[in-house]
Amino acid sequence: MNNIKVIFISTPDFGLPSLEALINDKDFNIVSVITKSDKPVGRKQILTSPPIKQKALKNNISVLQPIKIKTIVAEIEALSPDIIIVVAYAQIIPQVILDIPKYGCINVHGSLLPKFRGASCIQAAILNGEKKTGVTIMKMDAGLDTGPILAQREVEIEPNWTSGDLYDKISVLGGEILAPTIKAYIAGEIQEKAQDNSASSYAKMLKKEDGLIDFNQDAVNVERFVRAMQPWPGSFTDQQIKILEVSGEILDTESYAPGDFFEYNNQLAVKCFRGALIVNRIQPVGKKIITGQEFLNGYKKYIKK
Numbered sequence: 001m002n003n004i005k006v007i008f009i010s011t012p013d014f015g016l017p018s019l020e021a022l023i024n025d026k027d028f029n030i031v032s033v034i035t036k037s038d039k040p041v042g043r044k045q046i047l048t049s050p051p052i053k054q055k056a057l058k059n060n061i062s063v064l065q066p067i068k069i070k071t072i073v074a075e076i077e078a079l080s081p082d083i084i085i086v087v088a089y090a091q092i093i094p095q096v097i098l099d100i101p102k103y104g105c106i107n108v109h110g111s112l113l114p115k116f117r118g119a120s121c122i123q124a125a126i127l128n129g130e131k132k133t134g135v136t137i138m139k140m141d142a143g144l145d146t147g148p149i150l151a152q153r154e155v156e157i158e159p160n161w162t163s164g165d166l167y168d169k170i171s172v173l174g175g176e177i178l179a180p181t182i183k184a185y186i187a188g189e190i191q192e193k194a195q196d197n198s199a200s201s202y203a204k205m206l207k208k209e210d211g212l213i214d215f216n217q218d219a220v221n222v223e224r225f226v227r228a229m230q231p232w233p234g235s236f237t238d239q240q241i242k243i244l245e246v247s248g249e250i251l252d253t254e255s256y257a258p259g260d261f262f263e264y265n266n267q268l269a270v271k272c273f274r275g276a277l278i279v280n281r282i283q284p285v286g287k288k289i290i291t292g293q294e295f296l297n298g299y300k301k302y303i304k305k
Contacts, residue, residue: 002026002027003027003029004027004028004029004082004083004182004183004186005029005031005079005080005081005082005083006022006028006029006030006031006081006082006083006084006085007030007031007032007033007034007076007079007081007083007084007085007101008022008030008032008033008034008052008056008084008085008087009033009034009035009069009084009085009086009087009089009093010033010035010052010085010086010087010088010089011035011036011050011051011052011088011089011090012050012051012052012088013051013052013171014087014088014110014167014170014171014174015051015052015087015088015108015171016051016052016055016171016175017171017172017174017175017176018085018087018108018171018174018175018178019033019052019055019056019087020055020175021175021176021178021179022085022178022179023055023059023061025179027179027183028179028182030056030059030061031062031079031081032061032062032063032064032079033052033053033056033061033062033063033064034063034064034065034066034069034072034076034089035050035052035053035056035063035064035065035089036050036065036089036090037065037067038050038053038065053065068091069089069091069093069094069097070094070096070097073094073096073097073100076097076100077100081100081101082101082102082103082186083101083102083103083104083105083106083182083186084097084100084101084104084105084106085105085106085107085108085178085182086105086106086107086108086140087107087108087174088108088110090119090205092144093105093140095142098140098141098142103185103186104139104140105139105140106137106138106139106140106150106182106185107137107138107139107140107145107147108135108136108137108174108178109121109135109136109137109138109145110122110133110135110167110170110171110174111124111125111133111134111135111136111203112132112133112134112136112152112154113136113138113145113149113152113195113200114145114146114195114196114197114199114200114201115133115199115200115201116133116201116202116203117144117145117146117200117201117202117203118144118145118202118203118204118205119203119204119205119206120203120204120205120206121133121203122163122166122167122170123163123203123206123228123229124201124203124228125157125166126157126161126162126163126166126224126227126228127224127225127228128224129220129224130157131156131157132154132155132156132157133154133155133157133166133170134152134153134154134155134170134173135152135153135155135170135173135174135177136149136151136152137149137150137151137152137174137177137178137181137182138150138195139185139192144202146195146197146200147195148192148193148194148195149192149193149194149195150181150185150190150192150193151177151181151190153173153176153177155169155170155173159248160227160248161227162227162228162230162231163227163228163229163230163231163232164230164231206232206233207233208233208234209233210229210233211229211233211234211235211236212235212236212237212238213225213226213235213236213237213243213259215237215258215259215270215271215272215273216258216272216273217272217273218272218273218274218275219250219251219272219273219274219275219276219277220250220275221272222246222270222272222277223246223247223248223250223277226243226244226245226246230244230245237259238259239285239302240285241282241283241284241285241302242282242283242289243270243279243281243282244280244281244282244283244289245279245280245281246270246277246278246279246280247277247278247279247280249277249278250275250276250277251264251269251275251276251277251278252275253269253271253275253276255271256271256276256304257271257304258271258272258273259271260304261279261295261302261303261304262276262303262304262305263296263303264276264278266293266296267279267292267293267296268282268292268293268295268296268303278292279292279295280292282295284299
C-alpha cells in the first residue's frame with residue numbers, strides 16, 4: 001500500500017502532529033491542504049498564515065484557503081483524493097464533499113466519542129471533572145461528530161492540567177494513531193463501530209464572554225472552570241479581572257460573599273458559593289500578569305476585610 005492520495009483539512013496547531021505524521025510516512029501523498037484564510041494577529045495586526053499553511057508550504061504542498069469550503073467542490077474533485085482527513089477545521093463539511101473520496105472523510109476528534117461531540121470537547125472534559133479523555137479517529141457523516149469510530153486512545157487527565165495542557169497531549173496522540181489507523185482501515189482490517197447515540201453529549205463552541213466566572217458555584221467547580229478556560233477564552237470576574245491560576249486546595253470558610261477577594265494566611269483567596277480558592281496568578285484590567293501575593297499588596301481596594 002502506497003501513494004494514498006490525501007487532502008488534509010485543518011487550521012490550528014492542533015492538526016500539526018497529524019499533518020507531520022502523514023508527511024513523514026512514505027505511503028501518503030498529500031495532494032493539497034485546505035485551511036482558513038490568513039488573519040491579522042497581535043497588536044500590530046500583522047497578516048499571519050495559519051500554522052497548517054506554514055507547515056504545508058515548507059513541505060511544498062499546495063494550499064487552498066476558501067472562506068467557505070463548499071465553494072471549492074470542483075477543485076477537490078479535480079484532485080481525486082483517495083481520502084480526506086479533517087482535524088479541527090470548524091466548518092461543516094457538506095455531503096457533496098464527503099462523497100468525493102474513495103475511502104470517505106476521516107476526522108481526528110479530541111474526545112472519546114460519543115462523549116463531548118462538538119467544538120469545545122477538550123474544555124468540556126476538564127469542566128466536567130473527567131478522570132480521562134482521549135482522541136477518536138472516526139469516519140465522517142452528515143451529523144456533528146456522529147460517524148462510526150475507527151480507533152480511540154485514552155489519556156489520563158492530571159489534576160492540575162489546563163485545557164492547553166490537554167490540547168497538546170491529545171494533539172500528539174492524534175498524530176500517533178492517525179497514519180496506522182488509516183492504513184488499517186483502507187486494508188479492510190478495521191471494523192467500523194457505530195456510536196451509541198444514547199450516551200452522547202455535546203460541547204458548544206465557546207465565545208469570549210463564556211469566560212465569566214460564576215462564583216455562585218462551589219469552589220471545586222470554579223477551580224475546574226479556571227483550568228478549562230486557559231488559555232482561551234480565559235477566566236475573568238465581572239470586574240474584568242482575569243484569574244489565570246488557582247490552587248486545587250479548597251478552603252473551608254463562609255466568612256465572605258461569593259466573588260470576594262480576601263487575605264488567607266498571607267495569600268490571596270477568592271470566595272465561592274461553598275468554599276474558597278487560593279489565587280496564584282491574576283491580571284488586573286490593563287495590567288501585566290502578577291502573583292496573588294502581588295495583587296494582595298498592590299490592589300488593596302479589591303480586598304475585603
